[in-house]
Amino acid sequence: MVKLTFVGADGRTYPVDIEAGSSARDAALCNDVPGIDGDCGGVCACATCHVHVDSAWIDRVGRLAEGSMESELLQFAEGATEDSRLACQIALEADLDGLVLHVPAQQY
Numbered sequence: 001m002v003k004l005t006f007v008g009a010d011g012r013t014y015p016v017d018i019e020a021g022s023s024a025r026d027a028a029l030c031n032d033v034p035g036i037d038g039d040c041g042g043v044c045a046c047a048t049c050h051v052h053v054d055s056a057w058i059d060r061v062g063r064l065a066e067g068s069m070e071s072e073l074l075q076f077a078e079g080a081t082e083d084s085r086l087a088c089q090i091a092l093e094a095d096l097d098g099l100v101l102h103v104p105a106q107q108y
């Protein structure tokens with residue numbers, strides 16, 4: 001299992017556990033984390049799973065790859081920053097145990 005914590009725009013925290021290999025989008029949806037809708041089913045086509053990776057974790061998760069489909073989608077997302085990622089594109093393996101993701105205020 002991998003543990004991660006979502007932090008809402010109001011500061012409320014949502015600690016969740018999920019099987020390794022799952023995506024952060026699935027972790028949010030399985031645990032009813034508000035603000036993460038994941039409407040496209042996790043195929044990088046909607047940006048409703050936009051998160052800001054905590055600054056302590058962004059190097060381990062990795063920033064957006066320039067020119068990627070994920071990058072193209074996020075350029076139109078409200079509140080996107082250099083720490084933005086799509087939760088459906090973050091695969092949760094043991095090296096991300098303890099990950100912290102912030103839900104943008106624009107998604108409520």
Ligand code: FES
Nearest residue numbers: 038040046047088
């Ligand atoms: S769930 Fe649609 S882009 Fe992530």
